[in-house]
Amino acid sequence: MNCKQCNELLSQYIDLEVTPQDKVKIDQHLETCQACKTEYEELKAVSEMLKELPMKDLPEGFEAELHEKLVEASKEMKAPKPKNDKVVQLKDHFRRNVKRYSLAVAASLVVMVSFESMNFNNGSKMEMAMEPSVETSMDMAYEVTEEAPMLRVEESDGAQFKSTEESFTLELTNADWAESQDDAAPDFSDVNAEELRIGTADDQPEIYAGGFGEDKEAVAFTAAPQPAQVNRKIIQTGYLSMDIENYDEKLEQIMTMTTKMGGYVEDMSSSYQYGYRTENPLKMGHVTIRVPQVQFHGVIKTLDELGRITDQNMSSEDITHMYRDIANEVANLEVREAKLREIMDKAVEIKDVLQVENELSRVRGQINDMKGTLIQWDQLVSLSRITINLYEVESLEVYIEPIDNSLLTRIRESFINSINDLVYSLENLAILAVALFPFIVGYSIVGFIGYKIVKRIVKAIKKRRN
Amino acid sequence: MTDTEKIFLKKSQEGDIASFEQLIARHQQKVYNIAYRMMGNEEDAKDAAQEALIKIYKSVSKFRGDSGFSTWVYRIAINACKDELRKKKHNIISLDKEIETEEGSIKNELADQGLKPDELVEQAELNETIQEAINQLPEQNRIAIILRDIQGFSYEDISSTLECPVGTVKSRINRGRKLLKDCLKQNPRWSYEGIV
Numbered sequence: 001m002n003c004k005q006c007n008e009l010l011s012q013y014i015d016l017e018v019t020p021q022d023k024v025k026i027d028q029h030l031e032t033c034q035a036c037k038t039e040y041e042e043l044k045a046v047s048e049m050l051k052e053l054p055m056k057d058l059p060e061g062f063e064a065e066l067h068e069k070l071v072e073a074s075k076e077m078k079a080p081k082p083k084n085d086k087v088v089q090l091k092d093h094f095r096r097n098v099k100r101y102s103l104a105v106a107a108s109l110v111v112m113v114s115f116e117s118m119n120f121n122n123g124s125k126m127e128m129a130m131e132p133s134v135e136t137s138m139d140m141a142y143e144v145t146e147e148a149p150m151l152r153v154e155e156s157d158g159a160q161f162k163s164t165e166e167s168f169t170l171e172l173t174n175a176d177w178a179e180s181q182d183d184a185a186p187d188f189s190d191v192n193a194e195e196l197r198i199g200t201a202d203d204q205p206e207i208y209a210g211g212f213g214e215d216k217e218a219v220a221f222t223a224a225p226q227p228a229q230v231n232r233k234i235i236q237t238g239y240l241s242m243d244i245e246n247y248d249e250k251l252e253q254i255m256t257m258t259t260k261m262g263g264y265v266e267d268m269s270s271s272y273q274y275g276y277r278t279e280n281p282l283k284m285g286h287v288t289i290r291v292p293q294v295q296f297h298g299v300i301k302t303l304d305e306l307g308r309i310t311d312q313n314m315s316s317e318d319i320t321h322m323y324r325d326i327a328n329e330v331a332n333l334e335v336r337e338a339k340l341r342e343i344m345d346k347a348v349e350i351k352d353v354l355q356v357e358n359e360l361s362r363v364r365g366q367i368n369d370m371k372g373t374l375i376q377w378d379q380l381v382s383l384s385r386i387t388i389n390l391y392e393v394e395s396l397e398v399y400i401e402p403i404d405n406s407l408l409t410r411i412r413e414s415f416i417n418s419i420n421d422l423v424y425s426l427e428n429l430a431i432l433a434v435a436l437f438p439f440i441v442g443y444s445i446v447g448f449i450g451y452k453i454v455k456r457i458v459k460a461i462k463k464r465r466n
Numbered sequence: 467m468t469d470t471e472k473i474f475l476k477k478s479q480e481g482d483i484a485s486f487e488q489l490i491a492r493h494q495q496k497v498y499n500i501a502y503r504m505m506g507n508e509e510d511a512k513d514a515a516q517e518a519l520i521k522i523y524k525s526v527s528k529f530r531g532d533s534g535f536s537t538w539v540y541r542i543a544i545n546a547c548k549d550e551l552r553k554k555k556h557n558i559i560s561l562d563k564e565i566e567t568e569e570g571s572i573k574n575e576l577a578d579q580g581l582k583p584d585e586l587v588e589q590a591e592l593n594e595t596i597q598e599a600i601n602q603l604p605e606q607n608r609i610a611i612i613l614r615d616i617q618g619f620s621y622e623d624i625s626s627t628l629e630c631p632v633g634t635v636k637s638r639i640n641r642g643r644k645l646l647k648d649c650l651k652q653n654p655r656w657s658y659e660g661i662v
Contacts, residue, residue, distance in 0.1 A: 008637075008640065011636070011639050011643050012636055012640070015639075017636070043643050046643050046646050046650065050615035050616050050646075051615055053593060053596060056495075056502050056508070056511075057495070058498050059512050062516075063487070063494075066516050067483070067487065069520050070486065070523055073523055074483055077481065239604065313604075
């Protein structure tokens with residue numbers, strides 16, 4: 001047994017899951033090979049440590065909480081299955097978020113009205129224009145909330161559903177949510193509904209908070225520059241394990257390829273698989289590379305040509321929503337910052353100046369934080385991360401054509417066997433010859449004498465007849 | 467499965483909550499512990515474990531008994547954890563984000579968990595180190611290691627829980643232990659006998 005075979009079986013050996021034959025072989029190998037012995041002891045130590053980890057008790061109130069959830073789940077299950085899933089989903093969704101929607105409608109009305117007022121009035125008149133608009137929107141919000149329970153009661157009325165849908169759509173359009181709406185329109189599948197819910201839940205109350213907070217004008221500016229991002233932000237990651245020949249050469253190739261494509265190596269480490277003192281030291285290691293997103297599949301293809309991919313995972317994460325949320329918030333804060341600067345210019349008293357300055361630096365800090373996140377995301381999106389685990393093997397061929405190889409071996413073995421048999425039989429023949437020699441000599445002497453005697457007798461008889 | 471459990475199972479399939487609670491009483495701590503090792507903290511573990519148990523409740527009527535009940539339970543638990551982990555990836559939590567209050571904003575600060583000369587603390591710290599190492603394993607290897615070393619499943623059990631061949635289980639465990647060892651080796655207190 002060599003080190004590689006032994007190493008592969010070590011974990012099973014620790015878990016007593018090897019065949020008795022293998023066990024004997026490993027025992028023998030471990031006695032002679034210090035490197036494997038160390039490896040064995042370390043792995044065993046790891047396993048022991050894990051086994052000693054204490055079992056966690058259930059947290060307090062776990063069962064009670066679970067019970068409540070079970071009761072809820074049971075109610076959900078017992079409820080009659082709705083006939084039209086899509087409509088019901090939409091309705092349920094609406095029911096859950098009635099408040100949010102009505103607030104959203106109100107907020108978007110504020111935005112619309114104030115935006116228009118901005119166009120027609122100059123700065124000094126703006127505040128006057130704002131006041132009534134807020135009032136109207138409050139009324140609207142109230143109305144919508146009032147209307148909602150009615151929709152709930154008359155479940156079977158198709159016309160009512162339609163109106164629900166209308167108000168739903170209205171809200172979406174108003175809030176510049178065109179993209180999500182596009183997604184949702186052809187098919188209100190579960191996912192889409194949830195996506196929408198998340199989107200609106202996170203976004204709209206924010207606008208609301210800004211709108212009815214201390215600074216009413218901010219919202220008017222904010223909603224206007226809502227970025228219409230059509231391209232999705234997707235973070236792509238890949239994870240590969242591969243067997244390769246010529247470790248150093250291939251690693252070099254991967255690194256060169258990465259730099260050529262405009263990426264960079266983020267992390268790299270190499271080590272010997274079983275120590276460098278073994279007869280044929282093999283290396284292993286991993287390298288994490290960052291490559292432009294468009295090159296992602298090209299890279300994987302190139303890697304495939306370098307060796308044998310044994311394990312391959314890919315995942316992508318869509319952060320469009322989160323990205324947009326933060327981008328919006330940044331826009332919001334920037335407007336606020338501009339406003340604060342305006343106030344700052346007008347401020348006369350030191351007390352006011354200090355207060356405004358305080359606020360300014362706080363807002364600035366928040367903007368910086370969020371922009372930092374956005375930049376980080378941009379990097380993550382533009383450069384995909386691929387982690388590659390590399391295992392050097394003596395020859396890839398052995399693993400590729402094991403059947404042919406064993407056939408050859410078998411042919412060779414049987415040929416050698418036949419030769420051996422032939423030699424063996426010739427030997428036996430020789431032995432037989434030697435063994436029979438005394439008999440042959442003895443019998444031939446006896447035969448010869450007998451022949452002579454018979455010949456003489458025959459001669460004597462012939463003479464007598466003559 | 468004992469006869470009592472079979473009765474509980476039958477009743478659970480009809481939707482009886484009390485029976486279901488009896489049925490999973492034996493498993494829920496394990497489910498929680500698997501979740502804890504998968505998620506890496508108690509809060510997420512609780513959510514994932516409850517999520518898993520609710521899923522089990524909802525689909526228990528579909529359980530036909532072609533695999534063992536416990537195997538089936540742990541399979542759902544693991545899948546639930548995977549889902550949660552996938553969801554978790556989205557949430558980025560700031561440890562010192564400013565919290566807005568009426569009087570302005572304050573910094574959210576974490577308590578300093580410095581060293582205390584106490585063996586209990588040391589043990590807890592060691593466990594934390596190990597958990598951190600586990601968190602860094604690739605998902606598949608992590609699952610295999612959790613089931614094998616922490617929960618003490620046999621290779622057969624793991625193979626049927628994960629619905630993959632025993633050979634795969636073997637290599638995942640082997641690989642997982644090696645990675646874990648490499649990770650723990652970076653700890654200065656590592657020696658052949660483990661971390662002392």
